[in-house]
Amino acid sequence: MKIEAFARETLGNIDKGIRVSVPGNRPYRERKPRTPMGPVTDESCTQCRLCAKSCPVEAIDFEDCRIVDENQCISCQRCIHICPAGAKIFDPRITPMVEKLVKDWGGVRREPEFFLTRALED
Numbered sequence: 011m012k013i014e015a016f017a018r019e020t021l022g023n024i025d026k027g028i029r030v031s032v033p034g035n036r037p038y039r040e041r042k043p044r045t046p047m048g049p050v051t052d053e054s055c056t057q058c059r060l061c062a063k064s065c066p067v068e069a070i071d072f073e074d075c076r077i078v079d080e081n082q083c084i085s086c087q088r089c090i091h092i093c094p095a096g097a098k099i100f101d102p103r104i105t106p107m108v109e110k111l112v113k114d115w116g117g118v119r120r121e122p123e124f125f126l127t128r129a130l131e132d
């Protein structure tokens with residue numbers, strides 16, 4: 011997995027005392043508060059809990075998987091992708107934004123980037 015390789019490389023570089031610099035614009039800008047948003051769940055939900063187990067930020071209520079903590083949700087869409095019943099769907103409020111993002115990407119898959127590793131290679 012890429013993240014494991016990244017962690018190994020980073021630890022190795024720290025052990026060697028290699029100084030790291032992280033790319034980005036400085037000074038960092040204050041993060042603006044975002045509108046709380048999360049997926050919605052339709053009646054086909056079987057309460058299998060797969061989404062709750064898979065949510066990276068534990069935003070989905072384990073006792074009732076239809077409940078999503080919108081302040082916690084990072085809109086990663088993992089639950090939408092993983093739901094076997096197709097019960098989790100985009101919140102209609104974010105559909106136009108997602109459509110625009112997909113259009114801007116041109117449908118090209120983007121691989122994860124590890125900026126710390128990249129900085130060390132420069």
Ligand code: SF4
Pocket residue numbers: 051054055056057058059060061062075092093094095096097098
């Ligand atoms: S994965 Fe889908 S069916 Fe299972 S609990 Fe979540 S929303 Fe319901």
Ligand code: SF4
Pocket residue numbers: 048049064065066067068069070078082083084085086087088089090
């Ligand atoms: S979109 Fe991502 S963060 Fe939000 S509830 Fe689903 S899995 Fe969790």
